[in-house]
Amino acid sequence: MKIILTQEVSGLGSPGDVVEVKDGYSRNYLLPQGFAILWTKGGEKQVTSIKRARSAREIRDLGHANEVKSQLEGLKVSLSARAGDGGRLFGSVTPAEVAAAVKSAGGPDLDRRRLELPGHIKSVGSYQVQVKLHPEVTAKFALNVLAGK
Incomplete structure (x- = not known):
């Protein structure tokens, strides 16, 4: 078909x-x-x-992807979410929330579908997030989830 x-x-x-x-x-x-x-x-x-x-x-070419990768890897991204006792979140962190946090931290505008979260983020802590920018370029950055809101 x-x-x-x-x-x-x-x-x-x-x-x-x-x-x-x-x-x-x-x-x-x-x-x-x-x-x-x-x-x-x-x-x-x-x-x-x-x-x-x-x-x-879309990222235009390999050079642009490497430029965005270097910009992302030097970024400190923090995301505040509602949490209960013991640091457990009410719900989980979505790729759209991560993309918005990157944008508010001064990073590039990312497509949420290209983000690869390390499973379901359901507790406060630090996580490694991957972004597939180009078929040959994958960037990693640290996401710090804080209790707040």
Whole structure:
């Protein structure tokens, strides 16, 4: 089955890519999750708008990715979240909250889908977060989760 990806799917492609996948994979996973749409001639026109949106928020080249990596690795990112006794959070820290914390700490604007958190962050402490900036460049930075709010 031919589909058009609307989001990044690891091992398959980037938004705007037209790929051929098994029928069950697209029908049971990709389409219901909103990761893809069926390929049609009308859908082909959407590919240009998807690719244009992707290029606006994507890292331009390897040099730019290395520049963003050096900027991220020198950054001290703190995030305050509501916590109970013993440092246990009410809920967990989401990639969107981490991206907002990086932006407020003076870092670059990151796409939350490219952040790789070390599991579910459900307690106060220090964590290592990875960001896949480019297929060849991955940056790591320290995230300090504080009790607050």
